Amino acid sequence: MMNNIYKKFEKASIALFALVSTMAWAVNDLPGGPAVRQLNLHPPVTKIAEEQVWLHWFMLIICTVIFVAVFGVMFYSIWKHRKSVGHKAATFHESLKVEIAWTVAPFVIVILMALPATKAVVASKDTSNADITIKATGYQWKWGYDYIKGEGEGIGFISTLDNAQREMSNSGHPEPTDDYLLKVDNPLVVPVDKKVRIITTSNDVIHSFAINSFGIKQDAIPGFVRDTWFRAEKIGDYHGQCQELCGKEHAYMPIHVKVVSAQDYTAWVAEQNKKLAAKQDDPNKVWSMADLMQKGEKVYAANCQACHQANGKGMGPIKPLDGSAVVLNTDKSKQIHVLLNGQNNAMPAWKQLSDSEIAAVISFTKNNWSNKTGQMVQPAEVHAARQ
Amino acid sequence: MSAVLHPHGHGADHAHDDHHGAPHGWRRWVYATNHKDIGTLYLLFAFTMLIIGGILALGIRAELFKPGLQLVNPELFNQLTTMHGLIMVFGAIMPAFVGFANWMIPLQIGAADMAFARMNNFSFWLMIPAALMLAGSFFMPGGAPAGGWTIYAPLTLQMGPSMDAAIFALHILGASSIMGSINIIVTILNMRAPGMTLMKMPMFVWTWLITAYLLIAVMPVLAGAITMTLTDRHFGTTFFNPAAGGDPVMFQHIFWFFGHPEVYIMILPAFGIISQIVPAFARKKLFGYASMVYATSSIAILSFIVWAHHMYTTGMPVTGQLFFMYATMLISVPTGVKVFNWIATMWKGSMTFETPMLFAVGFIFVFTMGGFTGLILSMAPIDLQLQDGYYVVAHFHYVLVAGSLFSMFAAYYYWSPKWTGVMYNETRGKIHFWWTLISFNVTFFPMHFLGLAGMPRRYADYPMQFADFNALASVGAFAFGIAQVYFFFFVVLPTMRGKGEPAPQRPWEAAEGLEWEVPSPAPFHTFETPPKLNRDATRIVA
Numbered sequence: 001m002m003n004n005i006y007k008k009f010e011k012a013s014i015a016l017f018a019l020v021s022t023m024a025w026a027v028n029d030l031p032g033g034p035a036v037r038q039l040n041l042h043p044p045v046t047k048i049a050e051e052q053v054w055l056h057w058f059m060l061i062i063c064t065v066i067f068v069a070v071f072g073v074m075f076y077s078i079w080k081h082r083k084s085v086g087h088k089a090a091t092f093h094e095s096l097k098v099e100i101a102w103t104v105a106p107f108v109i110v111i112l113m114a115l116p117a118t119k120a121v122v123a124s125k126d127t128s129n130a131d132i133t134i135k136a137t138g139y140q141w142k143w144g145y146d147y148i149k150g151e152g153e154g155i156g157f158i159s160t161l162d163n164a165q166r167e168m169s170n171s172g173h174p175e176p177t178d179d180y181l182l183k184v185d186n187p188l189v190v191p192v193d194k195k196v197r198i199i200t201t202s203n204d205v206i207h208s209f210a211i212n213s214f215g216i217k218q219d220a221i222p223g224f225v226r227d228t229w230f231r232a233e234k235i236g237d238y239h240g241q242c243q244e245l246c247g248k249e250h251a252y253m254p255i256h257v258k259v260v261s262a263q264d265y266t267a268w269v270a271e272q273n274k275k276l277a278a279k280q281d282d283p284n285k286v287w288s289m290a291d292l293m294q295k296g297e298k299v300y301a302a303n304c305q306a307c308h309q310a311n312g313k314g315m316g317p318i319k320p321l322d323g324s325a326v327v328l329n330t331d332k333s334k335q336i337h338v339l340l341n342g343q344n345n346a347m348p349a350w351k352q353l354s355d356s357e358i359a360a361v362i363s364f365t366k367n368n369w370s371n372k373t374g375q376m377v378q379p380a381e382v383h384a385a386r387q
Numbered sequence: 388m389s390a391v392l393h394p395h396g397h398g399a400d401h402a403h404d405d406h407h408g409a410p411h412g413w414r415r416w417v418y419a420t421n422h423k424d425i426g427t428l429y430l431l432f433a434f435t436m437l438i439i440g441g442i443l444a445l446g447i448r449a450e451l452f453k454p455g456l457q458l459v460n461p462e463l464f465n466q467l468t469t470m471h472g473l474i475m476v477f478g479a480i481m482p483a484f485v486g487f488a489n490w491m492i493p494l495q496i497g498a499a500d501m502a503f504a505r506m507n508n509f510s511f512w513l514m515i516p517a518a519l520m521l522a523g524s525f526f527m528p529g530g531a532p533a534g535g536w537t538i539y540a541p542l543t544l545q546m547g548p549s550m551d552a553a554i555f556a557l558h559i560l561g562a563s564s565i566m567g568s569i570n571i572i573v574t575i576l577n578m579r580a581p582g583m584t585l586m587k588m589p590m591f592v593w594t595w596l597i598t599a600y601l602l603i604a605v606m607p608v609l610a611g612a613i614t615m616t617l618t619d620r621h622f623g624t625t626f627f628n629p630a631a632g633g634d635p636v637m638f639q640h641i642f643w644f645f646g647h648p649e650v651y652i653m654i655l656p657a658f659g660i661i662s663q664i665v666p667a668f669a670r671k672k673l674f675g676y677a678s679m680v681y682a683t684s685s686i687a688i689l690s691f692i693v694w695a696h697h698m699y700t701t702g703m704p705v706t707g708q709l710f711f712m713y714a715t716m717l718i719s720v721p722t723g724v725k726v727f728n729w730i731a732t733m734w735k736g737s738m739t740f741e742t743p744m745l746f747a748v749g750f751i752f753v754f755t756m757g758g759f760t761g762l763i764l765s766m767a768p769i770d771l772q773l774q775d776g777y778y779v780v781a782h783f784h785y786v787l788v789a790g791s792l793f794s795m796f797a798a799y800y801y802w803s804p805k806w807t808g809v810m811y812n813e814t815r816g817k818i819h820f821w822w823t824l825i826s827f828n829v830t831f832f833p834m835h836f837l838g839l840a841g842m843p844r845r846y847a848d849y850p851m852q853f854a855d856f857n858a859l860a861s862v863g864a865f866a867f868g869i870a871q872v873y874f875f876f877f878v879v880l881p882t883m884r885g886k887g888e889p890a891p892q893r894p895w896e897a898a899e900g901l902e903w904e905v906p907s908p909a910p911f912h913t914f915e916t917p918p919k920l921n922r923d924a925t926r927i928v929a
Binding site (some may be wrong): 027029030033034035037038039040041042048049051052055056059060063066067070073074077078081082083084087088089090091093094095098099102103106107110113114117118120121122124125168169170171172173174176177178179180181182183200204205206208210212215216217218219221222223224226227228238241242243244245246247248249251252277300315316317346377 | 457460461462534535545586632633634669674675678702709713719729730737759767768775839840842845847856
């Protein structure tokens with residue numbers, strides 16, 4: 001009988017172990033991102049982050065010592081001063097001296113803690129004399145980066161979560177992936193050992209730009225410009241995620257910063273500038289339907305699909321495009337207006353997209369799924385509507 | 388003849404109970420003006436909301452059990468986190484403490500009832516439509532509000548009609564809280580029995596007096612913030628709407644000017660409860676009574692000048708960050724004094740560990756962990772790593788669950804013999820304690836690691852490196868939830884039905900206070916004429 005129970009127990013524990021070990025997802029540590037079962041802050045790659053890690057250890061040790069001391073006393077008392085061991089209650093219940101002592105002592109400790117913290121606060125707030133200034137704009141739900149000053153000035157692009165990963169999340173059975181929900185199409189590229197100032201703002205609601213390894217976190221607030229800075233001391237990829245609740249896709253707007261050597265950065269800037277020149281829209285170019293559809297599909301996947309879904313049916317409060325009156329309307333200006341200006345607080349404005357991108361994505365929605373209008377929108381029409 | 392469930396006034400010993408023609412059946416509850424009945428209503432209401440809020444929390448934990456979205460979509464996930472927060476703060480913890488106040492304050496100060504009996508009824512019944520509106524928002528077009536319990540603008544401008552329902556619900560709950568607070572303040576200041584001077588009041592009464600002032604000071608501030616949100620949404624104002632020059636950061640300032648004192652509203656009465664239970668089971672007077680009163684007052688005053696430590700990442704000037712950092716760190720001083728006083732009370736006592744004491748000691752131990760993580764978070768540079776992450780989630784659950792909720796369990800076990808006239812089952816109480824304590828820590832301790840590793844809060848899905856600790860937390864959460872169901876069905880319900888050993892008038896050997904001067908269960912009316920008190924104001928002298 002006992003043996004039987006034991007065997008059952010053994011079986012159950014093997015099953016439980018199997019469950020636990022499958023739970024330990026077959027993923028590896030992500031350098032510059034989270035490690036598997038990471039217990040402490042990220043390894044720092046800036047002076048500020050280093051200081052934070054030091055401060056955290058400093059605080060943790062002091063707090064642990066106090067905690068152990070105080071509760072050592074309490075548990076000693078619980079052990080010795082029990083009724084069941086025959087301890088008789090003392091009658092003291094007041095002592096001004098003791099009260100003053102344990103008010104003053106914590107006060108002194110707190111001041112000791114505040115000193116190094118003050119130094120770190122002042123350092124982290126000094127955004128002067130930056131080598132490169134980049135504006136990070138939060139959009140629902142992606143990041144826009146514009147290089148404003150320093151090498152690379154004029155470069156600007158949008159950085160979005162890899163769509164395959166977003167779909168894996170929806171499927172409920174994501175494949176083991178080291179950079180799950182952290183992979184973006186266009187990472188932010190910065191040179192090593194240069195002071196980079198990040199200006200944050202937002203296009204819609206509050207987001208927050210954060211990279212743990214750099215020790216920075218700065219809210220991106222619509223209508224306001226805020227700043228923070230870092231000087232990365234190691235080449236590599238560093239990951240962060242939006243930190244301020246910004247709506248349904250809050251978990252799906254990661255930040256990826258690529259820190260490269262000075263030469264690689266110069267090369268990257270040159271390449272970007274070339275691309276930029278090539279991308280420069282000729283607003284008067286007339287596109288064919290096939291080109292518009294092909295480009296529109298890409299623009300749709302990168303920008304629209306998260307809400308309106310691949311099937312164009314929308315979801316919950318998100319309106320469907322398939323069969324939408326605005327999309328099917330023969331007056332093309334209606335849909336152009338919605339894309340440029342947004343609608344009802346739910347649909348954001350997409351004026352940051354280029355004329356050809358907007359023209360392409362509108363043409364795509366007008367001729368995809370059951371929508372067969374045959375209408376085309378040319379970049380020139382978007383350009384005109386912007387005026 | 389329990390004062391909780393059974394019709395009162397049938398006992399020969401209280402034949403005068405019915406001289407007002409007190410109603411029976413449903414009228415007894417709907418028209419309730421008796422502080423004990425209203426206290427019971429508040430507590431039952433709060434427990435119901437605790438269970439609803441808990442179910443939402445389990446929805447969150449079930450979704451986060453492993454990476455990928457299996458159960459809910461991100462919209463619904465945000466609704467769950469938002470409503471879990473709102474319901475627990477405004478529906479469970481605050482009303483529960485008001486329930487304890489209703490039951491105990493008149494009994495502890497020797498008053499016949501609360502000062503404004505009908506307003507008392509009104510402040511309870513106002514909460515029902517508010518709670519229905521709040522919980523019903525899930526069934527409105529677009530679902531429940533999904534902007535977080537902090538309802539930051541301008542995200543709230545994107546919410547559906549349920550946001551308005553939530554705003555109205557908060558208005559009503561606020562009005563109810565303000566009325567409750569006025570009632571408590573007037574009762575305490577005007578209705579104490581002769582000889583019960585302020586500095587002889589039980590600590591629970593003291594902490595509630597201070598809490599009630601905090602409530603009156605800050606609930607109107609919240610009302611202002613949400614009214615501005617409402618007019619921004621519908622009447623063309625642009626207080627917080629950046630599209631027309633509004634300031635979303637101002638919303639955060641106003642919200643946290645309410646929100647930080649609110650944190651202390653949810654913990655000060657807990658301090659009062661612990662300050663009464665520890666001496667009772669250490670068989671020794673509370674160490675440093677006066678310093679406890681001063682410490683509570685200093686915490687309350689300091690709570691008004693620390694609000695922006697919730698906002699270090701909004702981009703404050705250096706001086707602002709430093710000021711709020713120093714002020715926040717300062718709060719640890721009076722809080723530390725309280726913990727030291729509790730331990731000094733236990734020191735050289737003659738302790739026993741019935742369930743109320745277990746929860747009280749559990750409170751001190753686990754709450755202090757939450758206090759220390761609070762100190763760590765108060766350091767602005769470290770907060771840049773941890774703000775809006777799981778470390779913060781761990782921290783505030785350590786102080787609100789292991790703090791406020793544990794103190795309420797302690798209070799229930801301590802005072803329910805007086806309410807119901809029967810003793811709860813001690814073994815079951817101990818099972819409840821250990822089960823709750825362990826599952827609580829399994830749930831929330833791993834969240835410290837998740838936060839340090841950078842997992843943001845309010846995320847429906849997360850990188851896979853975070854998977855193991857999330858799975859562990861989810862398992863703990865379900866165990867914790869089941870423990871509370873066990874508590875209701877195996878501890879509370881039997882005592883409400885009057886099943887169990889009859890409770891003596893003084894179930895706890897060394898418990899002091901006027902509540903132990905009346906029989907168990909406490910008769911429907913107590914202290915109809917002001918009692919004559921001894922020098923300490925702890926006993927009635929004939």
